[in-house]
Amino acid sequence: MxxxxxxxxxxxxxxxxxxxxxxxxAIAFFLSFVLLTLGITYWAAKKTKTTSxxxxxxxxxxxxxxxxxxxxxxMSAASFLGIAGLVATGGYxxxxxxxxxxxxxxxVMFLIAEPLRNLGKYTFxxxxxxxxxxxxxxxxxxxxxxxxxxxxxxxxMVGAGNLIKLMFGIDYWVALVVVGALMIAYVxxxxxxxxxxxxxxxxxxxxxxxxxxxxxVMNRFGWSYNNLFAAVAASSGGTGAKLLQPDITKAVATSPxxxxxxxxxxxxxxxxxxxxxxxxxxxxxxxxxxxxxxxxTGFIGYFYILTFTIGYGAAALVATKYLASEKDGxxxxxxxxxxxxxxxxxxxxxxxLSAVAFATILAVVAGLTLAGASALSHDIYVGVIRRGEPxxxxxxxxxRGATVALGVLAVLFGLAFKSVNVAFxxxxxxxxxxxxxxxxxxxxxxxxxxTTNGAVAAMVTGLFLSVVLIVLSPTxxxxxxxxxxxxxxxxxxxxxxKSPALISVPASFIVGIIVSLMKPxxxxxxxxxxxxxxxxxxxxxx
Amino acid sequence: xxxxxxxxxxxxxxxxxxxxxxxxxxxxxxxVIMLGVYFGFVLLLAFGRDILAARAGAxxxxxxxxxxxxxxxxxxxxxxxxxxxxxxDAMIAQFKAKxxx
Numbered sequence: 071m072x073x074x075x076x077x078x079x080x081x082x083x084x085x086x087x088x089x090x091x092x093x094x095x096a097i098a099f100f101l102s103f104v105l106l107t108l109g110i111t112y113w114a115a116k117k118t119k120t121t122s123x124x125x126x127x128x129x130x131x132x133x134x135x136x137x138x139x140x141x142x143x144x145m146s147a148a149s150f151l152g153i154a155g156l157v158a159t160g161g162y163x164x165x166x167x168x169x170x171x172x173x174x175x176x177x178v179m180f181l182i183a184e185p186l187r188n189l190g191k192y193t194f195x196x197x198x199x200x201x202x203x204x205x206x207x208x209x210x211x212x213x214x215x216x217x218x219x220x221x222x223x224x225x226x227m228v229g230a231g232n233l234i235k236l237m238f239g240i241d242y243w244v245a246l247v248v249v250g251a252l253m254i255a256y257v258x259x260x261x262x263x264x265x266x267x268x269x270x271x272x273x274x275x276x277x278x279x280x281x282x283x284x285x286x287v288m289n290r291f292g293w294s295y296n297n298l299f300a301a302v303a304a305s306s307g308g309t310g311a312k313l314l315q316p317d318i319t320k321a322v323a324t325s326p327x328x329x330x331x332x333x334x335x336x337x338x339x340x341x342x343x344x345x346x347x348x349x350x351x352x353x354x355x356x357x358x359x360x361x362x363x364x365x366x367t368g369f370i371g372y373f374y375i376l377t378f379t380i381g382y383g384a385a386a387l388v389a390t391k392y393l394a395s396e397k398d399g400x401x402x403x404x405x406x407x408x409x410x411x412x413x414x415x416x417x418x419x420x421x422x423l424s425a426v427a428f429a430t431i432l433a434v435v436a437g438l439t440l441a442g443a444s445a446l447s448h449d450i451y452v453g454v455i456r457r458g459e460p461x462x463x464x465x466x467x468x469x470r471g472a473t474v475a476l477g478v479l480a481v482l483f484g485l486a487f488k489s490v491n492v493a494f495x496x497x498x499x500x501x502x503x504x505x506x507x508x509x510x511x512x513x514x515x516x517x518x519x520x521t522t523n524g525a526v527a528a529m530v531t532g533l534f535l536s537v538v539l540i541v542l543s544p545t546x547x548x549x550x551x552x553x554x555x556x557x558x559x560x561x562x563x564x565x566x567x568k569s570p571a572l573i574s575v576p577a578s579f580i581v582g583i584i585v586s587l588m589k590p591x592x593x594x595x596x597x598x599x600x601x602x603x604x605x606x607x608x609x610x611x612x
Numbered sequence: 613x614x615x616x617x618x619x620x621x622x623x624x625x626x627x628x629x630x631x632x633x634x635x636x637x638x639x640x641x642x643x644v645i646m647l648g649v650y651f652g653f654v655l656l657l658a659f660g661r662d663i664l665a666a667r668a669g670a671x672x673x674x675x676x677x678x679x680x681x682x683x684x685x686x687x688x689x690x691x692x693x694x695x696x697x698x699x700x701d702a703m704i705a706q707f708k709a710k711x712x713x
Binding site for chain 1 (some may be wrong): 619622623628631632635639640641642643646650651653654655656657658659661664665669670671672673674675678679681682683685686688690692693696697700704706708
């Protein structure tokens with residue numbers, strides 16, 4: 071297909087969208103998904119009695135299954151619809167996210183996955199606390215986990231409410247209650263086993279749906295990326311050409327250093343997400359853990375190449391002016407993928423994809439809730455308050471209580487933070503995970519001289535700096551605190567970048583190292599050597 | 613582990629030391645490659661706009677490079693799994709057999 075004005079003519083059709091009027095196909099697919107997953111939860115509930123079953127699916131998941139489940143946990147609706155939208159409206163803005171979200175996985179594999187599996191039991195705090203003093207470490211690691219999980223959960227809930235409202239036309243609060251009730255049901259009754267299968271089903275649906283959409287796009291462009299890019303360049307009266315230029319706009323990063331800062335946050339954030347780290351305990355051993363990262367990286371990389379193609383497909387076929395701004399009668403850029411699906415596959419295919427997006431949100435929030443509940447019950451209740459005393463039964467009971475509490479909290483937060491910017495919240499979660507969780511985890515696993523004080527100092531520094539710098543950044547200081555203030559009177563943000571990671575991640579490492587060196591902890595260092603058999607050869611692993 | 617060997621015997625065993633050395637060395641090497649590839653791309657994105665703006669077909673060079681980073685990341689995980697499944701696991705098995713429980 072020649073790069074002509076033809077895509078323009080097609081784009082006009084997108085105005086007559088049925089988006090927001092739920093198609094029977096969407097409802098049928100969504101109901102089938104809910105029935106199937108509740109059926110799985112019923113089956114899993116019978117196998118979920120002990121702590122190992124509740125938190126880790128009895129370590130019965132294979133490497134391949136866990137690879138799909140990791141991908142399911144990671145590929146949120148925010149990354150599917152969000153990145154497609156970023157590419158459709160900002161080209162390279164989306165590219166940096168596609169690449170950055172993926173490259174944390176090899177780091178997880180080379181440095182963290184196997185020691186994590188060998189040394190820990192249910193949470194990443196297990197590993198950090200393994201040879202250090204339990205109470206301070208668990209307290210701090212649990213705070214880092216819960217802060218990360220809550221921020222990410224708010225992002226997903228707000229995204230869910232808005233998305234479901236956009237696609238199904240139902241009220242924001244109804245959407246939140248439905249999502250909250252279903253995720254509590256999965257986790258409360260089915261524990262990790264049900265959550266894992268929900269992730270697997272969702273991952274297959276999402277990968278399948280995105281693949282079909284990309285096939286439709288490529289079919290439209292004669293199976294040539296060159297034709298696609300040529301059509302992008304010619305779209306929107308020729309202004310589409312700037313989508314192909316390597317420019318990161320101010321919406322994503324304010325300066326070249328901010329681009330690097332964002333890149334650090336994306337890469338190391340992955341390696342500090344509690345719901346991702348927790349998945350390594352669901353497999354029987356380190357060998358399966360490493361295999362699962364290989365599969366996950368393949369699925370997720372493939373997925374980001376698909377979303378990227380979908381984004382440019384939308385740029386070429388759905389004129390960007392319809393995506394630019396809700397105020398101008400257009401849709402948010404989040405609708406790019408869905409509008410493209412309608413254009414190429416008609417309302418039934420859009421319905422299917424909407425249902426997949428809904429399922430995606432459900433699966434991700436279930437994984438997050440389980441990770442948050444584990445931090446509360448396993449780290450705080452058992453590790454800190456009861457000092458390892460309680461029985462299995464007691465621990466599972468508390469974990470279930472924490473699940474309900476977190477689920478309800480997520481719905482309430484979703485209602486309270488209705489207008490928060492979802493991309494910003496996801497960015498914040500990654501920044502906190504990269505700054506508070508990842509450095510302490512890496513130091514404790516890799517560095518013999520790491521001490522209790524050092525690890526705690528690293529976590530406190532990372533958490534404090536990432537949160538404070540984001541509050542002082544343009545995203546909060548200008549866009550939130552001074553929303554509606556006249557442009558001329560805006561006071562500039564004290565911290566000029568949108569991402570704090572270029573400061574907060576190195577600071578966390580440096581403080582952790584200095585504090586460790588100031589006061590050695592000989593017992594911890596001795597145990598580092600003594601436990602090498604377990605770290606490296608898995609001897610004595612749970 | 614059996615009673616015949618003390619833990620320090622096992623930890624000081626040349627085979628075990630070699631196992632740890634090889635694992636650390638391959639992990640470090642692959643990590644450095646990944647960081648180099650990724651931050652090379654990011655630095656170009658931040659400071660080398662003109663290089664990435666070079667034409668590549670109807671697109672610009674940055675796009676195939678970005679996709680290339682994703683593909684390389686996946687290949688590197690494949691390299692590690694291949695090594696670990698073939699060599700590392702065999703070394704662990706051999707080592708366990710030597711200090712047979």
